[in-house]
Amino acid sequence: MALFDPPSPSSTGQLQDGFGRRFSYLRLSLTERCNFRCTYCLPNGFQAQKSLPTELSRDEIRRAVAAFAKLGLWKLRLTGGEPTVRTDFTDIARKLAQVEGIRHLAMTTNGYRLERSAAKWREAGVDAVNVSIDTLDRTRFAEVTGHDKLEGVVRGVDVALGAGFASVKVNSVLLRELEGSGWDDVLGFVAHRDVSWRFIELMRTNDNAGFHQRQATPGELVRERLDASGWYALARREGAGPAVEYAHPDYRGRIGLIAPYSSGFCDSCNRLRLSSRGKLHLCLFGSEGLELRDLLQRDDQAGELVERIEAAMPAKMRGHRLHEGDSGATPHLASIGG
Ligand code: SAM
Ligand code: SF4
Numbered sequence: 001m002a003l004f005d006p007p008s009p010s011s012t013g014q015l016q017d018g019f020g021r022r023f024s025y026l027r028l029s030l031t032e033r034c035n036f037r038c039t040y041c042l043p044n045g046f047q048a049q050k051s052l053p054t055e056l057s058r059d060e061i062r063r064a065v066a067a068f069a070k071l072g073l074w075k076l077r078l079t080g081g082e083p084t085v086r087t088d089f090t091d092i093a094r095k096l097a098q099v100e101g102i103r104h105l106a107m108t109t110n111g112y113r114l115e116r117s118a119a120k121w122r123e124a125g126v127d128a129v130n131v132s133i134d135t136l137d138r139t140r141f142a143e144v145t146g147h148d149k150l151e152g153v154v155r156g157v158d159v160a161l162g163a164g165f166a167s168v169k170v171n172s173v174l175l176r177e178l179e180g181s182g183w184d185d186v187l188g189f190v191a192h193r194d195v196s197w198r199f200i201e202l203m204r205t206n207d208n209a210g211f212h213q214r215q216a217t218p219g220e221l222v223r224e225r226l227d228a229s230g231w232y233a234l235a236r237r238e239g240a241g242p243a244v245e246y247a248h249p250d251y252r253g254r255i256g257l258i259a260p261y262s263s264g265f266c267d268s269c270n271r272l273r274l275s276s277r278g279k280l281h282l283c284l285f286g287s288e289g290l291e292l293r294d295l296l297q298r299d300d301q302a303g304e305l306v307e308r309i310e311a312a313m314p315a316k317m318r319g320h321r322l323h324e325g326d327s328g329a330t331p332h333l334a335s336i337g338g
Pocket of ligand 1: 002
């Protein structure tokens with residue numbers, strides 16, 4: 001089957017929640033660790049806590065992904081923290097690409113290792129890569145991430161574009177301090193590159209409440225800008241994420257908008273999350289998560305694992321409560337994978 005070609009739900013007995021939403025997409029956090037310190041996520045860098053359990057091993061990860069694939073989840077994203085700080089990242093990707101039922105293996109990265117490793121990850125079976133770039137201004141990039149690495153990250157995007165990934169996307173968090181600047185840089189970036197540059201509304205987490213109050217800016221401003229300059233919205237593809245994508249005849253790339261604060265955002269939710277320590281999260285902004293790790297220890301626990309995941313689904317909320325300033329139990333997005 002071709003990449004991105006979804007199986008029909010009836011052939012998979014696909015997992016559903018109490019609102020009839022079907023789940024095709026698992027976001028797997030490989031680690032909470034990160035080598036960047038983005039102002040909105042880990043402003044003080046990753047702080048290790050000795051009391052926390054260790055990260056899932058390769059075998060635990062394989063068992064978990066196999067169970068979700070049995071339940072009809074066919075699209076998998078490796079994220080974190082920064083997933084590529086795991087020295088076994090490529091081995092994990094290679095193993096997961098071979099799990100029966102997984103048809104699409106994507107990753108999200110800050111791009112730190114992209115230039116030197118993109119070809120290796122592609123060869124291991126990763127077919128799509130999202131790279132985080134909040135600004136194309138070198139000084140501001142260094143201020144936001146704590147690292148003067150913009151040029152290397154952009155070179156990494158170009159290496160990825162030449163490495164045969166089915167899609168290369170950029171994630172760019174909308175910050176008030178960056179508003180008004182950089183629009184022309186983004187247009188220049190997508191003019192000749194086959195990438196989708198997706199602006200993401202800053203989400204409030206328990207750790208960034210004050211920052212969010214100062215820096216959040218509505219995605220609507222991007223939409224108005226696109227509408228005013230000849231960009232048109234593309235139809236949403238089956239199994240696609242929540243981004244609305246826009247195209248323009250004069251540009252090779254696309255611009256997208258992910259607006260979690262817009263109404264109806266959660267209606268088409270198709271994703272579940274597994275933390276790097278083995279907890280199932282039904283929502284990015286939900287509860288502490290459901291422990292699965294005790295059922296990831298042996299291959300013969302697969303049946304029980306599938307049953308526990310199925311039994312959890314009725315507890316999935318209709319939507320997040322970010323509008324009420326409620327970020328659930330999420331301290332920052334590195335904790336369960338943004
Ligand atoms: N370290 C990788 C990276 O930065 O791409 C993967 C993990 S990161 C948590 C995943 C995505 O979440 C990144 O694109 C990041 O910019 C975004 N992100 C993190 N915190 C966010 C927040 N509070 N609101 C919106 N997006 C956020
Ligand atoms: Fe690290 Fe990604 Fe969070 Fe930035 S957004 S601190 S790169 S996990």
